[in-house]
Amino acid sequence: MATSEPTATGGDQDPNSANLRPSSTNYDAWMQGCTRKLGLKICGFLQKNNSLGEEGRLAGSLSERQKNLYSCDNSDRDARFRRTETDFSNMFARDLLPAKNGEEATMQFLLELVGILTNYVRKTFDRSTKVLDFHHPHQLLEGMEGFNLELSDQPESLEQILVDCRDTLKYGVRTGHPRFFNQLSTGLDIIGLAGEWLTSTANTNMFTYEIAPVFVLMEQLTLKKMREMIGWPSGEGDGIFSPGGAISNMYSVMIARYKYFPEVKTKGMSAAPRLVLFTSEHSHYSIKKAGAALGFGSENVVLLSTDERGRVIPADLEAKILDVKQKGYHPLFVNATAGSTVYGAFDPINEIADICEKYNMWLHVDGAWGGGLLMSRKHRHKFSGVERANSVTWNPHKMMGVPLQCSAILVREKGILAGCNSMCAGYLFQPDKQYDVSYDTGDKAIQCGRHVDIFKFWLMWKAKPQHTNVCFWYIPPSLRGLEHNSEEYREKLHKVAPKIKAMMMESGTTMVGYQPQGQKVNFFRMVVSNPAALQSDIDFLIDEIERLGHDL
């Protein structure tokens, strides 16, 4: 049935092996007590009454440190609540804090929501639930069982708000489901989720130390650790978290240009010769997007040929550099991909670095997908030579399972991000502040306000990397034995994956991506990055593909 013809780079581990479940070293302290199944429906527990007596009894059994958790730090208020039988149908947003006496309504509302969310979390990991309940856009727009997406002019009650929340989850896609393989970002990490809930509660902004002291320091320490893992001496260098891998890659192109032609910042592209960027034909399209956006032009992004496993051929790079030079253009920048989007291929960084040194070019490594392997003793060799790069993109929100968004651009040369991007806005980056303003990171960014993406990652640092891409065609019985190279065969095979995917989405049982690549017609890309996926889930996917595609 399924064949693995296209390639399986990155997958030199059997995807069905223990590789999928990292060893439990340091995680031995499994609580026996957690397995007890007792009492109360989780989806309704937020409406329960509690008595103070029970709290008192409980507190006696807690450790000293744990008691600190519950203490109301730096507040002497002895606020006391009882879970009330809250009817939200006559309550509105205005009844919540900061409304006078809005405290109890706020607590009851948030806890009600948490009941909906934890119920969703529980079901996300439950293989008996569907991955999605697919509907076409027009169906959702028409309104499903009272779920009205239209914006109203009148405020809805808090009850309706809560119903909207439940319905939003109901008609969405469970990206953390053990059988969701559709994207490079999969899984629902509970620690990461906790980090995001806290981040949104803190609701602050990374641009100054002033209003994000803890997060700014966490970012600084984490970037340093990441640079150490890249292998730059003492973890020195520069970096910032950006809204995603495409923006991180865009940063790399900007700073490469600034390094060699700093006057472009003030005078524009006309101050430089015609600049050329090089990247794999298999690389992420964001390099080309950056070329278009930043004024290079997409035609000045030269695509490099790859071998049968999707890796850049260094000789092709050198030949194309020489060709560009011969035309009188300036070869500026090479992107080496560490974990390509479709095949999961790793370009040979050392050989590319040799060429970059020879021609005095900027070397960027796009490890958006593969970056997590830098933390793995076993797989780090795939990044061999990365310490020679000038910049690296690394998205913890992909292989490392950190919730979206979490992407870092790391740079070997200190200060170059600020040099490239600073505009010294007086209302934010006042030089006469009382603290060390080198901690104000905002002027390094192309953004002004910047979301806090660091905390969840900082909290999840312990997570172990794991991943593989396996690409394959499913050949339905009707096509087996036919001449593979005929145009008719290729046309028919090209239609198989989209048909299976459509049926798969209708049935909602699992999700996997497909695409063509170069001369290869549509094939499936199996991403094994979801920590919830077991061998049986991969078997399930294969069985589903066979079931859905058998009669095509």
Place this chain on the structure above:
Amino acid sequence: MATSEPTATGGDQDPNSANLRPSSTNYDAWMQGCTRKLGLKICGFLQKNNSLGEEGRLAGSLSERQKNLYSCDNSDRDARFRRTETDFSNMFARDLLPAKNGEEATMQFLLELVGILTNYVRKTFDRSTKVLDFHHPHQLLEGMEGFNLELSDQPESLEQILVDCRDTLKYGVRTGHPRFFNQLSTGLDIIGLAGEWLTSTANTNMFTYEIAPVFVLMEQLTLKKMREMIGWPSGEGDGIFSPGGAISNMYSVMIARYKYFPEVKTKGMSAAPRLVLFTSEHSHYSIKKAGAALGFGSENVVLLSTDERGRVIPADLEAKILDVKQKGYHPLFVNATAGSTVYGAFDPINEIADICEKYNMWLHVDGAWGGGLLMSRKHRHKFSGVERANSVTWNPHKMMGVPLQCSAILVREKGILAGCNSMCAGYLFQPDKQYDVSYDTGDKAIQCGRHVDIFKFWLMWKAKPQHTNVCFWYIPPSLRGLEHNSEEYREKLHKVAPKIKAMMMESGTTMVGYQPQGQKVNFFRMVVSNPAALQSDIDFLIDEIERLGHDL
């Protein structure tokens, strides 16, 4: 004492008036029951036992619709839990889902976290707490009372993770505190917070309808409503949510260039004449950053003179356009600011639009800060002429109090975003999908993965806008009566605001920003955008400034 010399544009309402508290129309259903103060410490309630009997009794009192809230939709599992006396000191991340039998540990952990978060929310609105507990970077890096920011190689227990969460909040800044006036984004909206918690639980990506069907449609409907408010016929046009106002403004420059010189996308800036952008000397620095990043060069961003209230002088714009044309350059783009960052000034859009039409230029309106006024019958006139703009930036995360990040770039011409940015990546935007792929929005963006920023805003749509900037100097007694125009006076006055701000941060009682602007030495910028702020909080700020600055 405090004088309001610089300006007070945007503040034609008395900031101490009822303007700060929007009228309660449609919000009459205040629950009397919410005011009851009963029972249990909120910071410890997550450790309580519940009994099924209580749940049964409760359910009887709920409405039919509300019962639906608690029903476990599309799951037949009758999972039952009892809140256990959980000791997290021997539990680790690996004990949480997707670990086998990890469900109860996961629920207990998340609920414990929610206890910490709701406690923080409660204190955020409590005027008896500090806005911040300030520490210098070196102090936090050395470790405060056991709060260690360093990343460990060994996994921490869940108890320690929870302690880390509590400490992270403890040493942060309460941006929702009624006395936080430091940034344009202030306040902690409970509905928005609920939206963010749900968004991070859903943890999906906006690039395709496939994995974000509900959110993609919400974005589409919301963008349409926003375009209707701008006044474009039938709300037609284009748009996308971006990671912030700076990126939204960058989009506007990119699409303006694409509109007039589409070949720049493929051939680079050398395919166009020298292009010039125009923006107010008071405008946000992101226009200049975009000019530098996109290859125009910051010198080709011409700054326009303003009147005494910080508004662009149209005659100056026209004179500078003529000057640029005379030099043989091409005037491409004008940014009109609707709510400037420091003064809150509104440029005269209609007069600027006349000039843009005359010279065939792109008109962008940066309403990042002021955009919320488009929803106000009373204040909308400040945006008079906005319907003539080609593009508009509008950040609901500023005046409208939506949690960070939430910024929209809105465009009058349909399809131009995709034209400008699309690269047609085969692995994401397969044309042979089973649904209408015009709903796949990813290729319009300069990003690939894109965080879900829409849901919280959709949920908060009812929120009423409100804002004002009031800029003022505090003149300490030692400077009163001196010659205002002397250099000595100016030097001394320039140091007053930083000194007061430093003392304010040390005491942690309130926060307000300061900056110089043009020839004006450092002054305070009072932002009245925080819905929790009462007249008494503004009085408090003024009193604090007087107290801290009296002896300077």
